[in-house]
Amino acid sequence: MQTETDLIQIKGLRDGLLITLASGEWRALQDLLFTQIDQRSSFFRGARLALDVGSQVLRVAEMSKLRDELSEREVSLWAVLSESPKTIQTAQLLGLATRISKQRQQVEKTSRPAEKGRDENALWVPRTLRSGTRIEYAGHVVVQGDVNPGAEIVAGGNILVWGRLRGSVHAGASAGEQQASLNSGASVSALDMKPARLQIADQIANLPKKVQVKSPQVIGLKDGEFLVKPWQGK
Amino acid sequence: MSAQIVTITSGKGGVGKTTAIASLGIALASRGQKVVCIDGDIGLRNLDVIMGLENRIVYDIVDVVEGRCRLRQAMIRDKRMPELFLIPAAQTRDKTALSPSDMLRLGDELREVCDWVLIDSPAGIERGFKNSIAPADRVLVLTNPEISAVRDADRVIGILESEEKGSPSLILNRVNSEMVKRQEMLSPEDVLDLLAIDLIGVVPEDQGVLVAANRGMPIALEENSKAGQAFRNIAARLMGEDIPFMDLDSSDGLWKRISKLTGRS
Ligand SMILES: Nc1ncnc2c1ncn2[C@@H]1O[C@H](COP(=O)(O)OP(=O)(O)OP(=O)(O)O)[C@@H](O)[C@H]1O
Ligand SMILES: [Mg+2]
Numbered sequence: 001m002q003t004e005t006d007l008i009q010i011k012g013l014r015d016g017l018l019i020t021l022a023s024g025e026w027r028a029l030q031d032l033l034f035t036q037i038d039q040r041s042s043f044f045r046g047a048r049l050a051l052d053v054g055s056q057v058l059r060v061a062e063m064s065k066l067r068d069e070l071s072e073r074e075v076s077l078w079a080v081l082s083e084s085p086k087t088i089q090t091a092q093l094l095g096l097a098t099r100i101s102k103q104r105q106q107v108e109k110t111s112r113p114a115e116k117g118r119d120e121n122a123l124w125v126p127r128t129l130r131s132g133t134r135i136e137y138a139g140h141v142v143v144q145g146d147v148n149p150g151a152e153i154v155a156g157g158n159i160l161v162w163g164r165l166r167g168s169v170h171a172g173a174s175a176g177e178q179q180a181s182l183n184s185g186a187s188v189s190a191l192d193m194k195p196a197r198l199q200i201a202d203q204i205a206n207l208p209k210k211v212q213v214k215s216p217q218v219i220g221l222k223d224g225e226f227l228v229k230p231w232q233g234k
Numbered sequence: 235m236s237a238q239i240v241t242i243t244s245g246k247g248g249v250g251k252t253t254a255i256a257s258l259g260i261a262l263a264s265r266g267q268k269v270v271c272i273d274g275d276i277g278l279r280n281l282d283v284i285m286g287l288e289n290r291i292v293y294d295i296v297d298v299v300e301g302r303c304r305l306r307q308a309m310i311r312d313k314r315m316p317e318l319f320l321i322p323a324a325q326t327r328d329k330t331a332l333s334p335s336d337m338l339r340l341g342d343e344l345r346e347v348c349d350w351v352l353i354d355s356p357a358g359i360e361r362g363f364k365n366s367i368a369p370a371d372r373v374l375v376l377t378n379p380e381i382s383a384v385r386d387a388d389r390v391i392g393i394l395e396s397e398e399k400g401s402p403s404l405i406l407n408r409v410n411s412e413m414v415k416r417q418e419m420l421s422p423e424d425v426l427d428l429l430a431i432d433l434i435g436v437v438p439e440d441q442g443v444l445v446a447a448n449r450g451m452p453i454a455l456e457e458n459s460k461a462g463q464a465f466r467n468i469a470a471r472l473m474g475e476d477i478p479f480m481d482l483d484s485s486d487g488l489w490k491r492i493s494k495l496t497g498r499s
Contacts, residue, residue: 148428
């Protein structure tokens with residue numbers, strides 16, 4: 001079952017919000033978006049909104065209607081991000097930005113206490129992540145399934161894959177712009193470790209092409225060097 | 235009647251969807267089923283050519299949806315099989331001429347008049363793809379044993395899962411067992427290992443496919459073609475028969491290994 005949070009992801013930017021919509025029927029997604037906004041109107045009121053619509057193809061009529069409906073809710077749409085050239089063209093026609101700077105894209109470091117002790121939070125993902133999926137989370141990420149080539153996980157904490165890891169992973173990623181929030185103590189564990197790309201904090205691993213044994217491993221950093229340990233049950 | 239609606243899709247283009255639809259249509263019809271094939275590739279229609287029916291087109295799917303003709307008028311009867319029909323795509327429109335709800339309505343109407351509706355999805359994951367999967371009871375993902383095609387198939391499977399379309403089945407097309415043996419091509423096992431979905435057919439690379447296509451003769455009509463046989467087997471499996479995977483190359487045991495993988499005898 002897909003939940004609403006899978007369909008709509010909301011992130012704080014330095015100067016507004018970034019909402020990422022999953023793929024799906026546009027009407028349904030739009031309705032869901034309005035419902036979310038209406039339910040939390042005090043949170044959204046006055047917000048500057050950048051909307052990532054993925055591969056959704058939007059025409060001028062649809063996008064201007066969206067903008068109007070948002071502005072009725074006192075939300076101002078200033079950017080639309082998309083993979084679809086048609087949608088980008090539409091946004092440009094309406095005078096909206098179609099790109100946001102890297103800095104802006106980085107999630108704002110919130111001061112919620114839960115974020116500080118990021119050890120405490122884990123995102124539970126009970127399925128295989130297929131190509132084209134990206135998971136970004138400030139705490140740990142636990143996947144019960146495979147991470148396929150073309151899938152990506154960015155976690156502020158550790159990443160544990162109860163399955164085969166063949167996509168790209170970044171553990172200990174910074175939650176804001178400050179290098180200080182990088183977590184070089186983070187680790188990546190998998191039952192079968194064959195990542196396309198592996199990064200911990202700001203270090204990118206140089207993985208041997210032919211990878212060794214098909215047994216559980218934990219990869220971490222020690223004095224800035226990658227340390228690969230086979231997992232030993234105790 | 236209450237037809238099953240089956241859509242074939244792939245992510246990557248040119249992997250053999252149209253070839254498969256035409257052959258499955260022929261194979262199901264020759265088993266006495268009433269079949270309607272729909273070309274979902276608005277603006278780039280070619281199922282009519284592969285089926286050898288391009289000269290008979292009067293109305294197309296957009297005409298039906300926009301009410302310019304009745305459904306029956308857009309169903310072109312096949313030359314060889316009286317129970318096989320094609321609803322062609324519109325050539326001069328684009329994919330926005332149809333919506334998923336148009337397709338749902340059309341699917342419901344067709345369910346009453348035939349046993350199978352086969353929809354040929356365009357490549358990609360945009361509107362035409364969404365239209366094609368909207369009415370499907372069952373989706374078949376078709377791919378080639380090639381890394382980029384498999385990657386796209388994986389992406390499509392992820393989308394189908396998130397749209398609660400149920401787990402699709404896999405058709406692996408253009409397998410060359412010589413190349414697999416020389417490890418120059420991904421093996422069916424490699425592909426299944428990554429995609430982790432049910433396998434419904436493995437179709438060998440067969441030069442006859444192109445020759446047949448150029449003559450407007452779906453390969454399933456060729457008695458002696460191995461690709462044709464593979465498509466006939468898929469049709470039988472769609473009808474619920476438990477058909478073992480072919481032994482295309484008895485010397486290397488590849489096909490036996492596939493049988494083991496899928497638990498078929
Ligand atoms: N098993 C096969 N052996 C040899 N050639 C094949 C096989 N299957 C398909 N082909 C060839 O591959 C080409 C593409 O096939 P087809 O048009 O069916 O692909 P498609 O997936 O429908 O493409 P598109 O995404 O453009 O709609 C054709 O030239 C066809 O003859
Ligand atoms: Mg085609």
